[in-house]
Amino acid sequence: MKGLEIRRPLTSDKQELTDLFQEVIKETFKREKISHLVADQQQELNMKMHYLESDLAKQKIARYFLIAIDSRDDKIVGTIEYGNANEIIQDILKEELSQYPEIGTVFVLPKFQGKGIGTMLLDTIIKEIKLSGFKGYCLDSGYKQSQQFWIRKIGQPTFIQENYWDKDNHHMVWKRELE
Template identity: 40%
Template sequence: MLLEIESKKKLFDQVIKSSEGDTFFLVAKIEDEVIGTISFSPSSNDIIKLNLKQINNVGELGSLYVLPSYQGRGIASALIHVLLEHLHRKGIQQFCLDSGYRLAQRRWLRKFGTPYKIIEEYWGKDNHHMIWLCRVRDYIESSDVKAFHMYERVIKDSSINLTTNVDFNAIVVYVIKGKDLSNQDVLQ
């Protein structure tokens, strides 16, 4: 787990220092506190080295983290929804994601269904690596009604100070190349 955290920190630093590249982050903030992140980037080395031809050129959803005190409130779902809306508007048709963590795998199985590929014992005995290949439109079209109710729940949560007329993207700040772009129409 520590190695993954360090690799994500390194990725974030590279994105901020680079003026080019295909990686970007979305950050959920409440007031001045960052409460969650998600990224989209070219496929990771873990996926590329498996030589899964259908996935090698597909971007990867990753770096999805929510502070423990905000988990279970729809923040991760909000980040995923906003990211997928952005990919849809950009004409990106597919994304992939992977996980070797059992808890994350259970959540991804519920959200994204059967993995495209399971590599048995990739991380050791009984620790499998799962990779999903998903069509963006499947999750945009099916999630609009769910997203509306999820955002209602997030907005009504008394520990999150948002008004009820906040739109779906209210808690998501767009961070691209290290700049806070939340006041601009960045992802249109």
């Protein structure tokens, strides 16, 4: 997408990022036909806000966020981050992952999806991970549409935990080496 800037978030971006998280989470739950799981939506929002606040405060446990801005109207349209692998990934892979940070919070506003923003964010964060000296990365998804996105972008998952969330609702984990 032309006119897209990718940069680190500022404290002044917090409210706009909160709004983006809320919109994308709500839309994702709607598309997955799980919008009735209001407590889960709130839990996901709280986790993303904790990650963002940790990064903005430059804490040691911080996630490393990048945001995509549509420079035509100075609007945040997407985000991505990396940090320590979450418990689900660790439980499923059962291996040491300190050299394989988790990529997460790949959120693009619904009306901007399908324009290459997610791919641009992914390519940029992988470069950051490589520059930081990591051997690779991992990521996971329990959302069916997100799983299809990841399969298109990085191939088949390393591991599928069948019926993890419910019957026919699997959880997928990818672990990739950097070249």
